[in-house]
Amino acid sequence: MVLNDTVSTNLRKGVLEYCVLATIGDGEMYGLDIANGLQSRGLLTSEGTLYPLLARLRRNGLVETSWRESSQGAPRRYYTLTESGQQSLAAFAEVWETFSASVTDTLNSTTGGTP
Amino acid sequence: MNHDIEAPEVRNYLAAIEARLAQLPTEQSEEIMFGVREHIAEATERGGQSTSEILAGLGSPDDIAAGVAAPDVQAPGPVQQLPPYQFQQIPQAAPAPRHQTSTLWVVATTILLPFGILLAGVGWLFGVAGLWMGTRWKVWEKVMGTVLLPGGIVGAQILSRLITLPPRAPTSENPIVVGPFFPGLPLGWTIAVTCIPIAVALYLLVVGLRRGTKQP
Secondary structure, X not given: OHHXXXXXXXXXXXHHHHHHHHXXXXXXXXXXXXXXXXXXXXXXXXXXXXXXXHHHHHHOOOEEEEEEEEOOEEEEEEEEEOHHXXXXXXXXXXXXXXXXXXXXXXXXXXXXXXX | OHHHHOOHHHHHHHHHHHHHOOXXXXXXXXXXXXXXXXXXXXXXXXXXXXXXXXXXHHXXXXXXXXXXXXXXXXXXXXXXXXXXXXXXXXXXXXXXXXXOOOHHHHHHHHHHHHHHHHOOOOHHHHHHHHHHHOOOXXXXXXXXXXXXXXXXXXXXXXXXXXXXXXXXXXXXXXXXXXXXXOOOOEHHHHXXXXXXXXXXXXXXXXXXXXXXXXXX
């Protein structure tokens, strides 16, 4: 169990920011909805860790924020991908497709064989 | 919505996060704090979870602080040498939340809107800029503050002159009481049109101050 947790944590570490970018996609998303989406897929164990990550993505120019009126009263902050964020996500998706296929292929292959 | 954000349990939780982010640049820590505050407020608004469940879902302040360096990774220890955060601990006095738009900003904006035109004629423009750059007002409130009435009280007077008939000579049966600041304009009109921009500014002041605890 501890090993599983460690493996999951290490894998998440490498892909979480791209999963955030993919969750936002082409639309505008509210922080809570991003957190809920990631958590429901098991990609985020502590929702609060999303906010340092979103702040970093914004500083790095991958997402931008905008304010929109809400029916509840206070304006809400929404996240959208910048052009740079979309390019970064597209590049990751390309790498991930090859990478995940390679990992799956390796895991399914007979150990000790020649590739 | 504001209710649970101000609950001692939440204030204590936010203060614990703020303490752990103290080494970050102010802008960075404020951005994170705002996200967490907004998350709690919105999750509370949507219902279905108790405050304790919402805070537990967010994770401990140490988890969030660790996320500054590496997202969603449990650090071996807290970022700062602070005692581990305990959920449901006794509430302590929390520092006042920081906001993007300060109370001073709100007050200055709502003074400049009605009276700024008296400051070399451009103060009103600064008031409008403050209104649109501020984050405590909704779009319709910003539109209202801009168009009702442009130029503040002076603009209101000019507008009222345009829509009233040319001044007529007072008679003993129908005397015209003229206001002291705008000769030729009946006193009743002067008071009425002066009150509109002031009333709008007061409304913007009240809602701006009330929303100060909800968002930066």
